[in-house]
Each structure stands twice: as C-alpha cells, then as structure tokens.
Amino acid sequence: SSGINAAYGLESRPHVIALNCAGRAMIYMREIQEIVTSLEQQHQIRPIAIELVEPTAAMIYKESSRAQLEFPSYCGEQRVAVSIARRLRDPLSELAQLCNFTDDILALPWGINAKFVPK
Secondary structure, eight states: OTTOOTTHHHHHOOSEEEEEOSTTHHHHHHHHHHHHHHHHHTTSSOOOEEEEEOOHHHHHHHHSHHHHHHOTTOOHHHHHHHHHHHHHHOHHHHHHTTOSTTOGGGGSOOOTTGGGSOO
C-alpha cells in the first residue's frame, strides 16, 4: 500500500511513528495504521503509537545554522525528521533550541496578534 515497507517495523522496533501533520498526513496515517494493526494482530510487532506533529518548529530548525552544523550531510527533509523525533522525545528542549542568537524562535506563529508584539 503506497510503497510503505511493512518489514521496516520488524527490523527497527520503533516506539512511535511520527507524521508531519502538513499535507496528506491523514491519508498516510490511515494507511500506516492499517499496516501496524495488521502486524500487531499477527503478533509480529508490539503496539506502536502513531502521532501527528505540527511541523513549524521543525521547518525552522531545518534551515538553522545549528541543523547545518549538526547534520551537514542531511537534506532538509532529514533534518525535519530529526527535529520532529526530538520534539516527541522532549518538546520543551526542541522548542528552546530555537532561542538562539539568530532569534529563530521569533519565526514561530504564537498567535494571530503576535506580529504586533515588539521583538
């Protein structure tokens, strides 16, 4: 189903599957849930949570100098995946790392009136 390799879960033993909630995530979520449920029923894997993650902070991270220093050989999508995984593990730390000398945190949409608050 859409090229998702069901055997991957057997090899890597993930604890959670995180999906960037932008775009077609709900379609993929249903497909992945069907695969996971099938593998669970066959007792091939333990239950795995599937989480939707808001990607704005990850998109900011992928362009940051920190991301380029930490993962110079990774493409942008791989850096987004790293940030999303970190956010699942420790949300506060992942958002706090945007508080840096380039003020990356100011790119996050904090509310509809955020643009009126002085820097």
